[in-house]
Amino acid sequence: MQPKLADVAKLAGVSVTTVSRVINERGYLSAATKEKVFSAMQQLNYQPSLAARVLQGKQFKLVGLIFASVENPLIAQVVEEIENRLFARGYKAIICNSMDNPEKEQQYLKMLMANQVDGIITGSHNEGIKEYKMSGLPIVSYDRYFQTKIPTVSSDNQAGGELAARVMIEKGSKRFMLVSGSLEKRAPNNRRLTGFEHVAEEHGCSVQMVAFPFNSTPNIRRATLREKLLASQPDGIFCTDDQTALLCIQEARKAGMRVPEDVQVIGYDGSDYVQEYHPELSTIVQPVGDIADLLVRLLFNRLQKNDDELLDKYVLPIKLLQRDSLRK
Amino acid sequence: MQPKLADVAKLAGVSVTTVSRVINERGYLSAATKEKVFSAMQQLNYQPSLAARVLQGKQFKLVGLIFASVENPLIAQVVEEIENRLFARGYKAIICNSMDNPEKEQQYLKMLMANQVDGIITGSHNEGIKEYKMSGLPIVSYDRYFQTKIPTVSSDNQAGGELAARVMIEKGSKRFMLVSGSLEKRAPNNRRLTGFEHVAEEHGCSVQMVAFPFNSTPNIRRATLREKLLASQPDGIFCTDDQTALLCIQEARKAGMRVPEDVQVIGYDGSDYVQEYHPELSTIVQPVGDIADLLVRLLFNRLQKNDDELLDKYVLPIKLLQRDSLRK
DNA sequence: AACCGTGTGTCAATCGTTTGACATAAATTA
DNA sequence: TAATTTATGTCAAACGATTGACACACGGTT
Secondary structure (H helix, E strand, O other), X not given: OOOOHHHHHHXXXXXXXXXXXXXXXXXXXXXXXXXXXXXXXXXXXXOOOHHHHHHOOOOOOEEEEEEOOOOOHHHHHHHHHHHHXXXXXXXXXXXXXXXXXXXXXXXXXXXXXXXXXXXXXXXXXXXXXXXXXXXXXXXXXXXXXXOOOOOEEEEOHHHHHHHHHHHHXXXXXXXXXXXXXXXXXXXXXXXXXXXXXXXXXXXXXXXXXXXXXXXXXXXXXXXXXXXXXXXXXXXXXXXXXXXHHHHHHHHHHHOXXXXXXXXXXXXXXXXXXXXXXXXXXXXXXXXXXXXXXXXXXXXXXXXXXXXXXXXXXXXXXOEEEOXXXXXX | OOOOHHHHHHHHOOOHHHHHHHHHOOOOOOHHHHHHXXXXXXXXXXXXXXXXXXXXXXXXXXXXEEEXXXXXXXXXXXXXXXXXXXXXXXXXXXXXXXXXXXXXXXXXXXXXXXXXOOEEEEOXXXXXXXXXXXXXXXXXXXXXXXXXXXXXXXXXXXXXXXXXXXXHHHOOOOEEEEEEOXXXXXXXXXXXXXXXXXXHHHOOOEEEEEEOOOOOOHHXXXXXXXXXXXXXXXXXXXXXXXXXXXXXXXHHHHOOOOOOOOOEEEEXXXXXXXXXXXXXXXXXXXXXXXXXXXXXXXXXXXXXXXXXXXXXXXXXXXXXXXXXXXXX
C-alpha cells in the first residue's frame, strides 16, 4: 500500500495538518519541521494521492493531446515538443490518436472531458464536434479553425502556398500539379492551396488539382499520382505535406521524369525528420518549436484564467528550405 | 460545474444509490430504471468523477508509456499501436519522452508512480533506475532487460543480426561495417550486434564496429560515417536502426560508392514509415503489431492480477525486407 | 503585564463516488 | 397464503488530502 499523509506525519512526529501545510506551503513553518517532513516523505517515498487532491479542486496537471496520428513525423515532433514543455511545468500529456475519425475524436473528448484533464491541445481535423463546445475546458488548437472562440495557432499557410508557387515560377515551371494530402473543409491549411493557386493564376500558369482523403494509403496515392503525372505532365508540383511530396518524387522518377530538371517538387511541413533523412526534398518549413511554445503558453494562459487578450488566430511565419528537388 | 451523481439522480427521479448501481451494475435493476438513469446521464452529459472513483479503489484506466522519443518512426508506430489497443479497452495513455535520459526517466517514474497510473509500458533504455523496483506497479518492457522480474518483449535481435550477415555474405560481401545506432549495456538489441558478428566471423569476414551514443545528432553521425567509410571501404553495412542505415547509404554515395553494387546496406526496425517512404532500404522488420499486442496483453494480465505463467522474455520473429540496398 | 508574530496541534467538514447494512414494497413462486 | 425474488430507498462510512476555525504554546515587544 502506498504511504499516506498520516504515515508521513507519524514518521515525522508531527500532525497531518502540518504535513499538509508543508506540502502546500501555507501558514507558518519552521525550517526544522519542514526538514523533518521532507525527510519522512523521502524515506517513505511518499507521493500525495492525485485523486484526493483533485477532489479538493486542485488540478490534475494533465493535458490531452488530440492529433491525427503520431506516425506522421510532423505531428510526432509537435507532440514531442509540446510534451517536453508540459513536462517542464509539471504536467503530463495524454496522447490521443484520432486517426482523423470524428467518432474516435468524440470518444476521446468524452474521456478527457468532465474532470479528467485540465486542458486540451488539438490538432485533429474534424468538423462540428459538439463536445468541444460543451466541454467548458480550456482548449487551444493547431492548424484548425473552430466556430467557437478557441485560439488557433498555425503556420502562415497562405504565405507558404504563395511562396512555393513564386519560387517554382521563378525557376521556370509553368504547368503545375497541386496535391492536397488531406481534404477537410475548415482546416486553415486549405490556404496552402488557395495561396498557391492565386499566385499561379496571377502568372498565367495552369494548375491541376489532386486531393486525397486523409486515410488513403501510400499505395493508393502512388497509383493516383502516377496516372495524373502521366496524364498532365506537370513541370512543378506542390504538395501540402512532405510525405505526399516524397511519393511524387518517387513516382515521377519511375515515370521517367527527372527531378528537378523536368519537374520540380516542393512539400510542406519540414519536420526535423524530413530535414535529416530526406535531404533532397525542398519544403516549406513550419516553425514547430514556436508552434509548440505558443500552444502551451496559450493553454496555460487559459488554465490560469488570465483570459486577457487572447487572440483567435496566431499565424507564424514559414520559410523555404531549398534543396535538390528544386532547381538551383 | 460538472453534473454530479446527485444531479443525475434528481433528474431521473431515483436515489443516488440506484444511479451508482446502474453505473456499476450491481444488485437488481429494472430495465425501466436503467433507461431513466441512462437518459438522465445523457441529458446532463454526465461523466463520473474519475478522481472520486479512484479514491474508492477503482482503476484510473491510465497507463504510462515511457519511450525515448516519438520522433523515431518505429517508436511512434509502437506507441500508436499500443495506444490504439489501450483505447479499445477504455484506457488512456500518458506519453513520456525520456530522451534516453535517466534523470528524466526517473522523474517520469515518480510522476507515474504512487497512485497515478495503473501500469507502465517502457521501451526506454536506462540502467538501474531503482524506482522501477520500488514502484510496485505492473510494468512490462519492450526490448529491454530488467534485473527484476519484469516481462520483456522484443524482436529476435539475435536472429535479425545473423540473418543480415548471412544474406549479405551470400550476396558477396566480405568486409563489413557494423553500426550501432545507440549503445547501452543491458539492451537486448545488443544481440543484433553479437548475432551479426558471430555469423561474420564464422565466415571469416572482417567486421569494423562503429557505435554512436543515443543523443548524437545526424550530422555528427554523418561525419563519423563518412570518415569510417573512406577508411575501411566496407562492402557490406549492417545498422541496428533504419535511420542510421539511411545515413550510411547517403554518405556512401557521397563518397562515390555505389549502393548496392559496391556496398550493400541493411537496417533494422522496418517501421511502416520506412517501408512506405524509404522504398530503397532493405531492413530487418520487427513485427510491431504483434509486439504492441503482446505488451498490452501482458500488462492487462498483470493488471488483473492473473500472475499466472508470465514468462520473463518473449522473443518475436523478424523477417527480412529485401529491397534495392541489397543485391538481387 | 498585555500584545503580537510564529509555530504547531485538534477537530471537522468537504470533494464525488462507492458500498455495505438495512428497510420496504411489489411481483413472483411455491 | 407464505416465502422468495426483485427492485428501490435511506443512511452512513469509507477513500486521502485540504482547509478553515480554533486553541495553545513560546519568544520577543512595548
